[in-house]
Amino acid sequence: MRIALIEPDLRHAEIVSRLLLAGGHACHHFRASAPFVASAENVFFDLLVTDAFCGDAAAEDVIPRVRRVLPGLPVVVLMTTPRESELVAMLQAGADDCLSKPVRGPETLARIDALMRRAGIRRPRNHVREMFGEYAFDSGRAIVSFRGQNVTLTPKELQFALLLFTNMSRPVSRAHILETVWSRRRDVRSRTLDTHASRIRTKLELRPEFGYTLMPLYGYGYRLDQIPIEKPDSADKAGLNERIVETL
Numbered sequence: 001m002r003i004a005l006i007e008p009d010l011r012h013a014e015i016v017s018r019l020l021l022a023g024g025h026a027c028h029h030f031r032a033s034a035p036f037v038a039s040a041e042n043v044f045f046d047l048l049v050t051d052a053f054c055g056d057a058a059a060e061d062v063i064p065r066v067r068r069v070l071p072g073l074p075v076v077v078l079m080t081t082p083r084e085s086e087l088v089a090m091l092q093a094g095a096d097d098c099l100s101k102p103v104r105g106p107e108t109l110a111r112i113d114a115l116m117r118r119a120g121i122r123r124p125r126n127h128v129r130e131m132f133g134e135y136a137f138d139s140g141r142a143i144v145s146f147r148g149q150n151v152t153l154t155p156k157e158l159q160f161a162l163l164l165f166t167n168m169s170r171p172v173s174r175a176h177i178l179e180t181v182w183s184r185r186r187d188v189r190s191r192t193l194d195t196h197a198s199r200i201r202t203k204l205e206l207r208p209e210f211g212y213t214l215m216p217l218y219g220y221g222y223r224l225d226q227i228p229i230e231k232p233d234s235a236d237k238a239g240l241n242e243r244i245v246e247t248l
Helices: 010-022 033-040 059-069 084-092 105-118 155-166 174-181 190-203 234-247
Strands: 002-006 026-030 047-051 075-079 097-100 129-132 135-138 143-146 149-152 212-217 221-226
Touching (some): 002 033, 010 026, 010 105, 033 059, 047 059, 047 105, 059 084, 075 084, 135 155, 155 190, 155 221
Parallel strands (some): 075 097
Antiparallel strands (some): 129 135, 143 149
């Protein structure tokens, strides 16, 4: 996940950054809230971890400003020996969770994973073979089998498709796609991502007539949905049969 960290204390910021990296997350550190809010105008983040004091403002004041830029962004606040009244005030201000400083590794990662699950963000698993309805992903051979056919995908297409199927009916941000598929490379153009999405849609036949739609979400990312296949109305069938009889 792409996680933003607002932490004025550089020593603690290094500890948290290493912890998040060890947990498989990408951490972007900011020493104050203003640079983060400016960055969030152009870069999407999956989670914000912030100190109770953001270097230039209190977290209670920063959370509403952040949510105006990134609506629904989950926020974890780090607090030093907080009293119950301070925890209540922070949660009422919009924080999704609070952690004591200095952070404890396993607990911090577990809480972040739990929060991301509640937010509906999932990662593809690392099994060699995955089944999603009629689609069978063979990661070892980069082959997807469905409706009696085998389709070969490139490694990037396979990772992208697995990410979409793992998050069926959930929006997946471009930042999360780039982190998972392109390992956070900064030189990947938006057109490259869109081209891969188009190829996946074509190769895997993700079309309404087959019960799937792969839709771009403007300014955000993509979402794969499974939809019911429309069948001819029974009355229409009956009328069609009558016309056939009359013709015969």
